[in-house]
Amino acid sequence: MRIRDSLENYAFVLPAVTIFSVFYIIPFIWIFQLGLFDWDGISFTRVFVGLQNFKEIFLQDKNWWQAMWNAGYITLIALTLQNILAFMLAWACDREIKMKNFYRVIFFIPPVLSEVVVGMAWRFIINDIDGANIINRTLTQIGLPNLVHNWLSDPSTALSTVAVIHCWKGFGWGFLIFLAGLQTIPRELYEAARVDGASAWQSFKKITIPLMIPIMVLVGILTVLGTMQVFVLIISLVGGEFAGHTSVPVLRILASMRGSRFGYACAQGITFGMVLIIISFIQYRFSKKAQ
Amino acid sequence: MRILFKNALLGIFVCFSILGCSGQKNASKPIITVWHWMTDRDATFQELAKKYEAFSGIKVNFELYAPSEAYSQKIRAAAQGVNLPDVFGILGEKRDFASFIKANHILDLTSYMEANNNSWKNSFFPKALAVDEFTAANSYGINPGIFGVPIDVMTIQMVYNKKLFSRLGLDPGRPPKTLQEFLDIGAKIRTAGMQGLVSGWGEEWLIRCLANNYAFNIMGKDKVLATIKGEVPYTDPDWVTVFSIFKQMKDSGLLAQGLVTMINKSAEQLFANEKAVFAFNGSWCVNVYKGMNPALEYGAMLPPQASDKYPMAIWGGAGSSFMVNANSKNKEEAVKFLIWLTGQDQQAYLAQATNNLPANKNSLSKIPEILAQFARGMDYATHPNIWGVSEFPLVTEAFDRGIQSIIIGEKTPEQVAGEVQKVKERQIAKKKA
Numbered sequence: 135m136r137i138r139d140s141l142e143n144y145a146f147v148l149p150a151v152t153i154f155s156v157f158y159i160i161p162f163i164w165i166f167q168l169g170l171f172d173w174d175g176i177s178f179t180r181v182f183v184g185l186q187n188f189k190e191i192f193l194q195d196k197n198w199w200q201a202m203w204n205a206g207y208i209t210l211i212a213l214t215l216q217n218i219l220a221f222m223l224a225w226a227c228d229r230e231i232k233m234k235n236f237y238r239v240i241f242f243i244p245p246v247l248s249e250v251v252v253g254m255a256w257r258f259i260i261n262d263i264d265g266a267n268i269i270n271r272t273l274t275q276i277g278l279p280n281l282v283h284n285w286l287s288d289p290s291t292a293l294s295t296v297a298v299i300h301c302w303k304g305f306g307w308g309f310l311i312f313l314a315g316l317q318t319i320p321r322e323l324y325e326a327a328r329v330d331g332a333s334a335w336q337s338f339k340k341i342t343i344p345l346m347i348p349i350m351v352l353v354g355i356l357t358v359l360g361t362m363q364v365f366v367l368i369i370s371l372v373g374g375e376f377a378g379h380t381s382v383p384v385l386r387i388l389a390s391m392r393g394s395r396f397g398y399a400c401a402q403g404i405t406f407g408m409v410l411i412i413i414s415f416i417q418y419r420f421s422k423k424a425q
Numbered sequence: 426m427r428i429l430f431k432n433a434l435l436g437i438f439v440c441f442s443i444l445g446c447s448g449q450k451n452a453s454k455p456i457i458t459v460w461h462w463m464t465d466r467d468a469t470f471q472e473l474a475k476k477y478e479a480f481s482g483i484k485v486n487f488e489l490y491a492p493s494e495a496y497s498q499k500i501r502a503a504a505q506g507v508n509l510p511d512v513f514g515i516l517g518e519k520r521d522f523a524s525f526i527k528a529n530h531i532l533d534l535t536s537y538m539e540a541n542n543n544s545w546k547n548s549f550f551p552k553a554l555a556v557d558e559f560t561a562a563n564s565y566g567i568n569p570g571i572f573g574v575p576i577d578v579m580t581i582q583m584v585y586n587k588k589l590f591s592r593l594g595l596d597p598g599r600p601p602k603t604l605q606e607f608l609d610i611g612a613k614i615r616t617a618g619m620q621g622l623v624s625g626w627g628e629e630w631l632i633r634c635l636a637n638n639y640a641f642n643i644m645g646k647d648k649v650l651a652t653i654k655g656e657v658p659y660t661d662p663d664w665v666t667v668f669s670i671f672k673q674m675k676d677s678g679l680l681a682q683g684l685v686t687m688i689n690k691s692a693e694q695l696f697a698n699e700k701a702v703f704a705f706n707g708s709w710c711v712n713v714y715k716g717m718n719p720a721l722e723y724g725a726m727l728p729p730q731a732s733d734k735y736p737m738a739i740w741g742g743a744g745s746s747f748m749v750n751a752n753s754k755n756k757e758e759a760v761k762f763l764i765w766l767t768g769q770d771q772q773a774y775l776a777q778a779t780n781n782l783p784a785n786k787n788s789l790s791k792i793p794e795i796l797a798q799f800a801r802g803m804d805y806a807t808h809p810n811i812w813g814v815s816e817f818p819l820v821t822e823a824f825d826r827g828i829q830s831i832i833i834g835e836k837t838p839e840q841v842a843g844e845v846q847k848v849k850e851r852q853i854a855k856k857k858a
Contacts, residue, residue, distance in 0.1 A: 174524045176528050263683065287686045388494075394521055
């Protein structure tokens with residue numbers, strides 16, 4: 135009977151395991167294997183180079199680490215600015231405010247837009263010669279002409295501008311997940327706290343935050359995974375790597391593929407994947423401790 | 426219920442039988458499949474396919490996969506899976522082309538080209554055909570031969586807006602010939618508060634293109650190729666002069682704001698909307714500008730010369746080429762179709778419908794004047810794909826990024842020359858190891 139139960143259980147998980155293996159684990163192993171070769175991606179012959187590609191990534195490829203740093207910077211802004219904004223808006227919409235359904239729809243529009251469309255639209259909003267220059271005009275009109283700037287073509291602001299636009303595009307996902315999480319918190323807890331004389335801030339600190347930690351971790355992990363892989367938005371905003379200032383790992387992988395270094399691109403992909411797994415694992419462990 | 430189920434099964438069986446029979450019937454007449462990325466030419470290709478079907482009874486399926494980046498990946502994936510179509514184009518550099526040939530994906534067309542006293546070969550502009558040819562001394566290890574068929578021709582030059590030229594007090598019939606004249610116009614542009622040169626320099630390769638033009642002009646072809654071979658360093662004073670030109674252009678006010686992050690589509694919009702005086706673009710722009718602003722008055726010109734020592738060279742040759750899949754069972758029919766497609770009438774039709782330069786030199790008679798100006802640039806045309814040697818990808822990347830850094834004032838020409846040379850030395854050492 136126990137064997138039959140076990141077999142039944144395995145039968146239920148088998149489709150998921152099969153799909154996960156075929157589409158994730160096997161390709162990952164295969165890409166790792168390709169990363170051990172010098173290969174142009176077209177010919178049938180590959181030259182085995184062992185861990186040489188990985189060695190080059192870790193010890194020589196400064197452009198790769200600059201790209202990782204840039205992606206990390208965008209991610210940091212997304213984790214803070216984007217997620218705090220998403221959380222605050224979700225918290226506001228969870229309360230009894232007017233037109234909250236309207237806000238929910240509005241906040242979810244940016245994430246469903248294509249990154250190319252968002253990039254083109256913001257390029258139009260920001261740029262002066264091929265756009266409407268709205269940001270700079272507004273700054274001038276509100277008496278801040280000293281802040282007028284070529285936001286996308288100045289190396290000191292290009293990456294931050296990309297990061298802020300990415301946050302604008304991405305906060306809707308966090309908003310939606312946070313809102314769903316907030317709605318699972320029993321209202322009785324807040325009522326009981328109010329009866330006990332707790333202020334709104336105390337309720338927020340002692341009820342909302344602790345119960346939302348698993349959701350925050352989930353949103354955090356999704357933000358890291360989504361933001362580290364940003365590249366379409368960058369291409370549509372600044373055309374590419376902009377002398378390395380807007381370079382990100384996926385653009386580096388694409389550059390290797392374009393340069394007929396397919397084996398190296400695979401090694402970069404694996405390295406990047408491992409970094410993301412490690413970051414997610416650390417976040418997960420951190421959340422366990424926090425709980 | 427059971428009878429209904431049986432009848433449904435019988436119906437499905439009959440349908441599949443009929444479809445199966447129709448498939449066998451079609452097998453006698455092959456269908457040629459062509460993959461391409463040329464959005465602007467797709468409608469014309471479809472028309473030509475209909476004409477070919479009427480002419481030969483053979484159906485040709487043109488399948489469009491855009492944008493070009495996605496197409497490029499699709500072709501590579503198809504090569505790895507050995508399921509390339511009968512005819513396809515390759516986007517990339519000569520080494521990519523060579524890799525496809527080495528993997529036996531591409532049919533050698535030399536014998537077809539040379540049949541009937543080279544009649545097919547002689548119908549093309551020699552520089553267009555050269556892009557698809559591997560000569561005896563090529564460094565890619567490919568047996569000499571012609572492996573592709575040019576469909577159209579392009580040159581990459583400068584264009585200038587005649588109206589804005591007049592507004593600047595310049596003669597629209599006399600574009601700048603020397604770098605100094607060009608830089609002087611930069612000062613006028615700055616004073617007038619206009620935008621100067623626009624181009625897709627955010628996408629990098631167009632920067633390399635202009636830099637190579639000036640390299641040919643300043644040091645000549647032999648020295649450029651010697652640099653690629655590793656015999657001349659990028660720190661050579663001539664190369665520093667090439668890098669310095671970009672600094673001079675920036676300092677003079679010639680370059681439009683945000684040029685280093687500009688995508689070519691934006692550059693084309695700016696020039697077409699008369700917001701920029703100059704553009705650096707390929708001959709395909711004639712069709713683009715016509716679509717955006719049919720009233721645009723502009724002329725084409727060679728990049729102004731920086732030196733009298735060597736002639737100015739521009740990139741040109743085959744704009745796009747088609748290759749025949751060596752493993753296709755329809756390869757003979759595919760070759761016949763390409764012979765027809767590159768015939769005088771079909772090429773003239775393609776050129777008129779899409780405002781691109783025809784690859785067949787006998788089809789040039791009825792093209793607009795602006796296109797003729799681009800065509801005259803073919804006399805100065807060269808292309809990395811006909812040099813027989815190619816630079817390491819990481820060196821070209823350092824080169825492009827370096828020039829971007831010069832334009833944004835982050836690095837000096839000397840610094841960039843030093844950095845490019847460092848990458849070059851590392852790549853040479855790696856290759857030797």
